[in-house]
Amino acid sequence: MCYNPSVMDYLDTYAGKAVLITGGLGFIGSNLARRLVDLGAHVTVIDSLIPDYGGNLFNIDGYENRLIVNIADVRDPYAMRALVKGQDLLFNLAGQVSHMDSMTDPFTDLEINARSQLSILEACREENPDAKIIYAGTRQQYGKPRYLPLDEDHLQAPTDVNGVNKLAGEWYHVVYHTAYGLRTSSLRLTNTYGPRQLIKHNRQGFIGWFIRLAVEGKEIQLYGDGSQLRDLTYVDDVVDAFLRAGATDTANGGIYNLGGPAPISLLELASLIVEIAGRGSVTLVPWPEARKKIDIGDVYSSYARIEAALGWKPVTPLADGLARTVAYYTQHLARYTE
Amino acid sequence: MCYNPSVMDYLDTYAGKAVLITGGLGFIGSNLARRLVDLGAHVTVIDSLIPDYGGNLFNIDGYENRLIVNIADVRDPYAMRALVKGQDLLFNLAGQVSHMDSMTDPFTDLEINARSQLSILEACREENPDAKIIYAGTRQQYGKPRYLPLDEDHLQAPTDVNGVNKLAGEWYHVVYHTAYGLRTSSLRLTNTYGPRQLIKHNRQGFIGWFIRLAVEGKEIQLYGDGSQLRDLTYVDDVVDAFLRAGATDTANGGIYNLGGPAPISLLELASLIVEIAGRGSVTLVPWPEARKKIDIGDVYSSYARIEAALGWKPVTPLADGLARTVAYYTQHLARYTE
Numbered sequence: 068m069c070y071n072p073s074v075m076d077y078l079d080t081y082a083g084k085a086v087l088i089t090g091g092l093g094f095i096g097s098n099l100a101r102r103l104v105d106l107g108a109h110v111t112v113i114d115s116l117i118p119d120y121g122g123n124l125f126n127i128d129g130y131e132n133r134l135i136v137n138i139a140d141v142r143d144p145y146a147m148r149a150l151v152k153g154q155d156l157l158f159n160l161a162g163q164v165s166h167m168d169s170m171t172d173p174f175t176d177l178e179i180n181a182r183s184q185l186s187i188l189e190a191c192r193e194e195n196p197d198a199k200i201i202y203a204g205t206r207q208q209y210g211k212p213r214y215l216p217l218d219e220d221h222l223q224a225p226t227d228v229n230g231v232n233k234l235a236g237e238w239y240h241v242v243y244h245t246a247y248g249l250r251t252s253s254l255r256l257t258n259t260y261g262p263r264q265l266i267k268h269n270r271q272g273f274i275g276w277f278i279r280l281a282v283e284g285k286e287i288q289l290y291g292d293g294s295q296l297r298d299l300t301y302v303d304d305v306v307d308a309f310l311r312a313g314a315t316d317t318a319n320g321g322i323y324n325l326g327g328p329a330p331i332s333l334l335e336l337a338s339l340i341v342e343i344a345g346r347g348s349v350t351l352v353p354w355p356e357a358r359k360k361i362d363i364g365d366v367y368s369s370y371a372r373i374e375a376a377l378g379w380k381p382v383t384p385l386a387d388g389l390a391r392t393v394a395y396y397t398q399h400l401a402r403y404t405e
Numbered sequence: 406m407c408y409n410p411s412v413m414d415y416l417d418t419y420a421g422k423a424v425l426i427t428g429g430l431g432f433i434g435s436n437l438a439r440r441l442v443d444l445g446a447h448v449t450v451i452d453s454l455i456p457d458y459g460g461n462l463f464n465i466d467g468y469e470n471r472l473i474v475n476i477a478d479v480r481d482p483y484a485m486r487a488l489v490k491g492q493d494l495l496f497n498l499a500g501q502v503s504h505m506d507s508m509t510d511p512f513t514d515l516e517i518n519a520r521s522q523l524s525i526l527e528a529c530r531e532e533n534p535d536a537k538i539i540y541a542g543t544r545q546q547y548g549k550p551r552y553l554p555l556d557e558d559h560l561q562a563p564t565d566v567n568g569v570n571k572l573a574g575e576w577y578h579v580v581y582h583t584a585y586g587l588r589t590s591s592l593r594l595t596n597t598y599g600p601r602q603l604i605k606h607n608r609q610g611f612i613g614w615f616i617r618l619a620v621e622g623k624e625i626q627l628y629g630d631g632s633q634l635r636d637l638t639y640v641d642d643v644v645d646a647f648l649r650a651g652a653t654d655t656a657n658g659g660i661y662n663l664g665g666p667a668p669i670s671l672l673e674l675a676s677l678i679v680e681i682a683g684r685g686s687v688t689l690v691p692w693p694e695a696r697k698k699i700d701i702g703d704v705y706s707s708y709a710r711i712e713a714a715l716g717w718k719p720v721t722p723l724a725d726g727l728a729r730t731v732a733y734y735t736q737h738l739a740r741y742t743e
Binding site: 241 | 698
């Protein structure tokens, strides 16, 4: 049997470690924070709690006394400089994640997704150059696929301002590794789903919104024939990828796609959600012109590079992940809609 | 004979046109401004005249009364909003161009090369959505070549903050074409040389500095064995590429490399400059560690795409271009060193 100790023992490395998570009250950040607390890490979460961005104090329900919550904005360079001191690891997940908002307010997107990343890296370079830093990139950086599945050698050709700024934010991390030796790496996430996702509005992606509509017994509208393929990664699998990347210097300077178990059409996905929820319905409607312009067709990613380097692959079957997600929001709906 | 009217007649399209040039007192901007005035365009140049950036009032010597000079900074959104109104074309050449400065002061580089580009595009979208906009990108966006010559399908993997911000600045242009239909395109310049280049310090590239050292009869120091290959484009050829891209909607949404006649080693180049100048000398010295880290080895670009699309190719032989450049600085040295 093939056994790589540096990979297999990665969960043990977190006991006693000082870990900072930007965006730590958000969807992925809070799931990561809870897991790290369970592994024995000393966790500080930073979140700005900007309304509609995804930060939610209920996301750390039951963990309030087991981690430190620091309300701050990554755009505040002095706060960041103070907070990175003494940390062993930084999981850099704060971001403006709405593609639509990036077009209506491009400067806020730039400040959060590009400028703040540069500011955080400067803070680490000056105050804590040995920290391990893992950045959350996005497959949105690739834009409209030239071939599928998307691998890390695919051209980056973003189709919205958010994609451009996320790309810049990622490459600052790579440059600070190349030029200064900072121990950075980037995971390019695809569609992530699971408990603690923002479902208050539909501007942060379709999955959470579909799940909310089903749980509320409402109609899910799909554009066109709903045949566009997507891949989905369950949040626990995404958390596992961050834990692997954070535990080894193998990942330093590296960029890795995550990916889902297998691509699925939006029509199949919506139907599966409705079936699992036992409520809701699916309807096909024509494409709105503004959305059609920035649509990128089928898109799904190859995770071959991270599987080879860090042993990661998505292990949660879609139906299981969706069932857990539907159960979570059925129980806690008001915490995410009010 | 192959004849494409929209390409062949491109010089005639500029008579009577209102043209705005950001960075218009700089190296390429001023050469472009002079040419456009000669072609009958109504030219406004914008420049911030930030010391050490390249803007130089002597660059428009003899043309002062044939164009409008507006001293302003592209970081000033209100000035830009007012200035883009009523223009037929915008040549968007303002930038912080020192890779070294981008590492010592990354935020200024971000403000000028990324944020200001977004601001200019927003101004055009709101005040002048029909303007033709040509952006000056850079082969620095590619980083260390995976293969040569670099074509536009090569991965963008910048190795310094300047490369990341230039990349973001370019892709805002592409996104504003895709999403809003703005008539943008980008030329990715390689090493440009010629009259009116900054030679006051050596932080904006090696060619101008080599030429200054030779003209002053000093020693040109090369790192390592001087075998690194580069391609050089004479500024008149670069100006011609901007004029071609600005004259046709064929270029809208397009990205095009420029390139030089043939790659040449730094040792051959420096020796040729010394030979043409009839002064100076060439010495090989060991690599400084800080420079070695961000060096990218051999690099030169393919201009096949712009040749096919717009009929452009570099036509000035290197020895001719260097002779004209050496003659210019021999005559006007004090204007560029004091």
